Amino acid sequence: MQHVVLVETQDILNRSVRSDGSESFLSSLGFERRFEARKEIHREVTGLTAEQVHDLWVAAGGLESREGLPGPVSTEERLAALRRDELRRIWALLISSEWATTYSPENDPDVHRWRQTRREREAGAEQEPADLIRYRIVTQRVDPKHARAAVLTRHTYGRSIEEALAQTRAALEGPDGAYGDGGPYRVVEVVEESPLSRERDLENARRLFVARVMEAARVEISDPEGVPHSEMYGILCDFFTRAIVFPGFGFPFGTEKGDTSLHTSGPADALSRLLLEHLTHHQLELRESETR
CATH class of the missing domain: 3.10.20 (Ubiquitin-like (UB roll))
Incomplete structure (x- = not known):
């Protein structure tokens, strides 16, 4: 069994990954430079144990406090800071309980x-x-x-x-x-990924959603034949068809002023029946306006 006893492990893991305040400085290296530098480090530590990686991190100055010091300025200083950060990250992976005993970049999700x-x-x-x-x-x-x-x-x-x-x-x-x-x-x-494919994705999502809503509503309906408040049933079907089943269909008081028909659909039927039963359950009485 390997032991890393040079420092308090949990204290190190609780520190920020950029413990020397170098994050903004490292980003100035550019992605490609950071990628290639990390690649070299991964080659160096492949097959090493947690204790061996820890020794490299200590040798790179990982235990030295940089609080209050200016961040790395030169390219060499930034690469050194990246090396400390990467060695520390790899060491933290290796001492986690689910990780292998030696390092391999092929097992590293980062x-x-x-x-x-x-x-x-x-x-x-x-x-x-x-x-x-x-x-x-x-x-x-x-x-x-x-x-x-x-x-x-x-x-x-x-x-x-x-x-x-x-x-x-x-x-x-x-x-x-x-x-x-x-x-x-x-x-x-x-x-x-194209405008047409996004439209298809939205349409498929709409169909799945509406089908799921309809199935859930039908499970709850106690009487699939009868219609409480039948005078309201057609209006509610029209509402759910326009608002939920076919969004963008338009309403007669809005974008479809010439369409005064009452429309219906399977999902709208289920939702209308469910809503009417729900109102009846709570003893709410619907009345048609006398001024209509």
Whole structure:
């Protein structure tokens, strides 16, 4: 069993990740510089235990107090600060109970997040032809117990779902990839991102919502045949049809001034019956206005 007794572990973990106040200074290095610097650190500590990583962190000045000191100014100082922060983060991962005994970047969810961000930045920097469609490809971790991000999302461009998926697989298969034979992730969703696809998504969401509301309402209705307050039933059906079932349909006193018909639908019927029964249950009597 390994022990890290050089410092009070919980006290270290409770400190801010940017304990030297260097967060804003590190961001000035740029994403690519930070990514490559972390990549070198990950190569260095791969296969090391928590105690070995802790020793590297101490050697990098991790235990030194920087309270009241100015933040790192030069590139070298900023890279040194990044090294301290990254070693501390990796050490914290290794001493967590669910982590492996030695470090591997392939088991580090933050590494996968940074890799994904880099791929998206590279994809966004490319000049894509106007006729290509943007796709969102979602993958899920194959082994739920594996210490990786549960879901990874990648955006790419193509003329079809098949083309976008093939490009993504080609880019991410291999030793460091996310997919492929024996890979840690499988594709669970491919979504076209365009104005038309968003309209389809909204329409599908509306249909699912309305169906769920109708099913729940029908469960509660005690008498699916009779209609309490029948004089109000048609008006309520018209209301729910316009307001809930087909939002944007319009009302005769609003955007559809020429439409004076009473409309109905299955979900509107269920909601109207449910509302009327609910009012009756509370002994609320509905009366039609005499001035109507």
